[in-house]
Amino acid sequence: MTNPSVLEWIESTRLSIAIREGGLPYPIIGGIHLLSIALFGGALLITDLRLLGLVMAQRRFSDLWYQFRPWKRLGFVTITATGLLLAWAEPVRLYGSPSFWVKMSLFALVGVHARVFRAGVYGHPEKQDAGISSQAKLAAVLSLVLWAGMVLAGRLIAYDASFEPTGN
Amino acid sequence: MNSSEWVFPIVQSLHFIGFALSIGTIAMVDLRLLGVGMLRQSAADLAADLEPWTRLGIVIMLTTGPLMFSTDAVAYHFNPSFQFKMTCLALALLLHFTVHRRAVRPGISPLAAKGAAVISLVLWSLVVAGGRMIAFI
Numbered sequence: 001m002t003n004p005s006v007l008e009w010i011e012s013t014r015l016s017i018a019i020r021e022g023g024l025p026y027p028i029i030g031g032i033h034l035l036s037i038a039l040f041g042g043a044l045l046i047t048d049l050r051l052l053g054l055v056m057a058q059r060r061f062s063d064l065w066y067q068f069r070p071w072k073r074l075g076f077v078t079i080t081a082t083g084l085l086l087a088w089a090e091p092v093r094l095y096g097s098p099s100f101w102v103k104m105s106l107f108a109l110v111g112v113h114a115r116v117f118r119a120g121v122y123g124h125p126e127k128q129d130a131g132i133s134s135q136a137k138l139a140a141v142l143s144l145v146l147w148a149g150m151v152l153a154g155r156l157i158a159y160d161a162s163f164e165p166t167g168n
Numbered sequence: 169m170n171s172s173e174w175v176f177p178i179v180q181s182l183h184f185i186g187f188a189l190s191i192g193t194i195a196m197v198d199l200r201l202l203g204v205g206m207l208r209q210s211a212a213d214l215a216a217d218l219e220p221w222t223r224l225g226i227v228i229m230l231t232t233g234p235l236m237f238s239t240d241a242v243a244y245h246f247n248p249s250f251q252f253k254m255t256c257l258a259l260a261l262l263l264h265f266t267v268h269r270r271a272v273r274p275g276i277s278p279l280a281a282k283g284a285a286v287i288s289l290v291l292w293s294l295v296v297a298g299g300r301m302i303a304f305i
Contacts, residue, residue, distance in 0.1 A: 026304070027300050027301050027303075027304045028297075030300050031296060031297040031300040031301070034184070034296050034297075034299070034300055035293055035296050035297070037184060037188055038187055038188050038191040038192045038195065038292075038296060039192060039195055040188075040192075041184075041185070041188025041189070041192050042188055042189065042191065042192010042193050042195060042196060043192065043196070045188060045189055045192065045193075045221070046192075046193065046196070046218070046221070049221070055217065055218070055220075055221055056217045056218075059209065059217070063208050063209075066208075067205060067206045067207070067208055068196070068206075070205065071196070071199065071205060148181070148185060151181045151184050151185060152177065152178065152181040155177040155180050155181045155184070156177050158177070159173060159176075159177050
């Protein structure tokens with residue numbers, strides 16, 4: 001696989017070199033990435049588990065949705081921002097990593113998922129207050145599978161043969 | 169676990185999901201204690217609702233963590249980041265099962281509740297940060 005020259009340009013930027021070879025920046029950005037996973041993942045898990053009736057079942061779904069959404073959004077923004085920085089540091093390696101492409105494909109599916117279930121579930125959370133629809137339960141299960149898959153694929157990037165990280 | 173290249177990252181992923189569940193739900197209660205979110209129910213109600221999931225997350229963490237430790241116990245034992253992480257983890261767990269449980273009760277002084285929330289957020293963040301540093305130091 002030949003590397004597009006744009007990737008080599010990215011690796012030559014000062015920001016990329018600073019993150020990749022600066023010592024502390026890489027694990028610090030990785031640490032913030034993980035903390036964001038805790039924030040986003042916690043809010044996501046609770047929201048999805050509520051749709052499945054497994055947590056806070058006595059509270060209305062819309063109540064929960066509006067309370068957790070800002071934190072989910074904050075977590076999503078910081079995951080994406082730190083993820084971009086980590087990718088900016090090692091674009092050539094990531095380009096050659098199958099797990100990275102699996103992760104990005106799942107990320108694209110997350111976008112599809114949000115769009116598909118917006119009309120029936122996420123766009124009108126009040127509709128679920130009387131009773132959770134089977135469509136909403138399906139949305140919750142798929143959401144859990146997609147995000148768990150992203151965690152696993154993300155972790156596997158460090159183990160891809162073509163990838164030689166400074167740490168695991 | 170050392171025999172298959174797949175097992176370690178799978179266990180590690182479960183570890184991540186475990187801490188998202190435990191630390192994520194603890195953070196939600198902390199944000200409620202700080203008065204910046206989850207305001208539609210009391211801190212006591214929120215904590216009671218989320219506690220089973222927090223504990224499930226802790227159980228997953230404390231199962232997958234030692235499994236990973238067992239693959240290279242000596243190296244982990246002498247790793248400064250690991251030692252730092254374990255110290256913070258012990259303090260964070262102690263806080264969670266003592267001070268944190270009292271902080272959500274009605275009638276507690278708001279200042280004490282906020283103090284407990286800040287210490288909880290800082291300790292759990294250090295646990296995650298220390299964990300990330302293990303591979304680098």
